[in-house]
Amino acid sequence: MATTKKTVTASTEAVKTVAKEVETAKKATTKAAETKATAKKAAPSKRGRKPGQKAVAVKTFVQFKAQDVETEKLIAAAKKDWAKKYKKKTVDLVSINLYIKPEDKKAYYVINDNDLGDVPFTNGED
Numbered sequence: 001m002a003t004t005k006k007t008v009t010a011s012t013e014a015v016k017t018v019a020k021e022v023e024t025a026k027k028a029t030t031k032a033a034e035t036k037a038t039a040k041k042a043a044p045s046k047r048g049r050k051p052g053q054k055a056v057a058v059k060t061f062v063q064f065k066a067q068d069v070e071t072e073k074l075i076a077a078a079k080k081d082w083a084k085k086y087k088k089k090t091v092d093l094v095s096i097n098l099y100i101k102p103e104d105k106k107a108y109y110v111i112n113d114n115d116l117g118d119v120p121f122t123n124g125e126d
Contacts, residue, residue: 062121064102069121074098077119078109086115 060071075098079090097110105121 062100062102064121067102067121071098071100074100074107074119074121078107078111078117081117081119082109082111082115085117088115 062069062071062074075096078096078098079093082088082093083090092112094112099108099110100121101108102121106118107121108116108118110116
């Protein structure tokens with residue numbers, strides 16, 4: 001009976017030791033996973049601007065028969081026309097598709113994939 005008690009006690013101690021080792025391994029694995037996730041987040045993007053780099057200023061013009069019109073002005077005119085025509089606010093704006101057709105002297109727009117309209121193709125001098 002004494003031998004059985006010693007064997008059970010030894011087995012219990014062995015189980016406790018293995019349980020501690022498993023717990024330590026779990027913590028190490030969790031730490032490694034967290035470190036790996038942090039490393040992935042911290043990895044700098046190879047594309048795009050570097051921190052502190054200025055944005056590139058872009059102006060796009062459409063030229064047709066000695067007339068220049070900046071596309072930003074056409075977009076602004078389309079937004080204004082849409083807001084007036086459909087009685088909506090610019091916060092309702094989700095997407096703009098602008099189709100410039102200089103031979104018609106118009107810019108056609110589709111806003112939010114269902115509101116249609118057109119604005120005159122002018123540079124403010126016509």
